[in-house]
Amino acid sequence: MSEALSFRGRPVRESKRNGRKVRYVADQLVVKLKSRFLNDSKAQRKVVEVLPRKSNLARGFDETGMAIINLPKSADLFQVARKLEKQDEVQFAEPNFVDSGS
């Protein structure tokens, strides 16, 4: 893995997935709630409760149930994502993947 790039001031990490080079914001997680939990403050709280200390919401839950979470440097992004995806209310939790103009 390398960490040479940045996106919007945040570090970008590069790795391989299914033989494809992927880049993602190293300390950011995208979380989306299932549609039946939109605007459900209890479900939102449940997400926040499992986050590592010093995490913060870069973007709070919107009307589609999506939030962007900044994690502390020490956190394992994929481990946190797996933990969140075990919650019934969460549709998915994944890195904020980086795209490029082609």
Add this chain to the structure above:
Amino acid sequence: MMPNDPLFPEQWGLKEINAEKAWDLCNGNADKVILAVLDSGIAVEAGKLSHPDLNDADRFFLGRDLINHDDDPSDDHGHGTHVTGIASATRNNKTGIAGLWLGQVLVIKVFDSKNNGSSETFKDGITAAVRFAKERSSHLVINYSGGGPDSNLKKTAVQYAVENGALLVAAAGNNDGGVIDYPAAYASEYSQVMAVGAVDSERKRPSFASRGPQMSVVAPGVDILSTLPNYYTTVNQAEKKQTKYDRLQGTSQAAPLVSALAALIWSKWPDLPAAQVREKITASADPITGSSEDFGHGMINAEKALT
């Protein structure tokens, strides 16, 4: 009819797709079609469109800058201005180049000065474009000359665009003969998504272009002359390009010709759903001898598509 734009003779891609004959066939209502360009923005200075070929405020709408979260989508890379020019530079204005589409264009900035975006900016760009088109009860073609890995968020955004009747045209990617990027690769799952590859003037796949089973069509993507900001940006410094007009290559340069053609088709046949606009483009493409993973249905033919 041959336009009077002085650089038109150097736009080999427009001749290759029979653009001149296609323009003669266009008599539809362009007011009810929006071409949204999700890219690095457009040439803007002091809040105003600043490129002489992209400065018609009645056509070019400045949407959100989703990188800096403001309403100034000024291009600090150059990629977006180039892509927008290919699709829609003002034609017959005795200036610079000719664009294929002369209707409305919504510019949304989703790439930064290094030409990078994210699944978040893609999703936000799609949402903004759909809302804009809905407010105007217009058909929506979305050009995304970018890509990256598959993601749940990206797919959610594509689903939203599809559910709202939009057609998404995406560059296949420049992975040196490797796999097609997402969202273009969703073309095999959604009939409202197109994956666009590139060819050179001999109709060969350039070595940089991606290939794969999801390929829909190809368009000219090598040595493509188009607009660049009339001020210095990353593309001038990093790639030693001129300001105002210069050549770039990539599947990014191929996609806007397909987007513009989709917009023309929709203006001529407003009752078509997005999937049938795609069908018109693929069915009218000129087959190219070789693998469909390189060329999909072949080279787009604007005249045939509009006949």
